Amino acid sequence: MRLYFLRHGIAEDLASSDFARELTPRGRRRVKKSAAVMQALGLQPKRIYSSPRLRSRQTAELVAQALGMDVDLAESVNFGFDLADARRLCANCEPDAEIMFVGHNPDMSWVVNELTGVNVAMKKGGLARVDAPIAEADAGELVWLIAPKVFDALAENGQSKIPPAPTQKLPTTQAALHELIRQRWSPVGFDRERPIKRSALMSILEAARWAASSSNLQPWRFIVARRQDKGEFAKLLSVLREGNIAWAQHATVLMVACSRKFRKEDIPNRHAGHDLGLAVGQMVLQALSQGIYVHQMGGFFPDKAREVYAIPDDFEPYTCLAFGYRGTELGHLAEAQQARDAAARERQPLAEMVFSGGWAQVADFLD
């Protein structure tokens, strides 16, 4: 899970009660700036839980507004918020969900400390990101802590440099779709800093393993190279065509996807490509369910792959695959590629591809 801990902005000293203390005008301005930076950074919490105290609620609302979300008021994020409260609020979340808590000190700093073992002093308006498989003591890693002054500097200097690449490109559909299918697309912009954990990679491969296949032959094979294995990663990049290397070098995991062309001995398996495609399709959706995007590539040199990896003759290397978390900082990519990530997605209408009764006879139920 990716957990964000945000301390409320600067608030007035006096009010009718502590509960009713509002953000000062300066506090509001600063939180608005921070919220704009959070949006530009591509923060996408699934939930924003805020303490009901007014200064915290106002902070959460300004952030939620910038991110296009709503705020959930949670009494447990009020004074006394602790790790057990965080755990309860995360109980039904997906393993890769992003959750934000907005509240008070010292609780925010203490929870970060309990999760990561790192002593932090959160200033008003400061934000910490902790990556943790579960909200348990010492299970997390403090990925960054942004002080309000840093937010100010980012807002003033950096924002225009962050291209407005969308993190999702939702299609216009002719019928309702499962959310995972609706959200899938093939980015060229990957987050170069965020590793794919072994457990996530295992789930992606397991999804391929459980695909259907003709006679259950499971003809697929995957050659995998992870960014941290530098030599292997470079080796796999070397089989890609230049246009793909330009962006795929920033992915986190690369694969060559192969399939066995024969059922047994020299009886051809007509379904080898079909079955591999199905296994890859499952991988792609499993990956996205964990927040990881996949970009498939036909642009590679199969003969070179065969040579580099000693792929036997009865197997065909069909495609290569690039995996990674979506990155919104695309400055390292050429303009054309940045534009590609921002472009709308297009498809032929169903009437071009769904027939009934004979070839090219449009199925009447489509009307």
Ligand SMILES: Cc1cc2nc3c(=O)[nH]c(=O)nc-3n(C[C@H](O)[C@H](O)[C@H](O)COP(=O)(O)O)c2cc1C
């Ligand atoms: C078998 C296959 C080969 C592909 N080859 C490449 C490729 O070499 N380079 C590339 O940038 N995209 C490649 N793509 C991605 C497609 O261009 C992309 O899926 C298509 O434009 C639809 O966009 P979407 O996936 O974002 O919906 C490939 C996709 C598939 C399924």
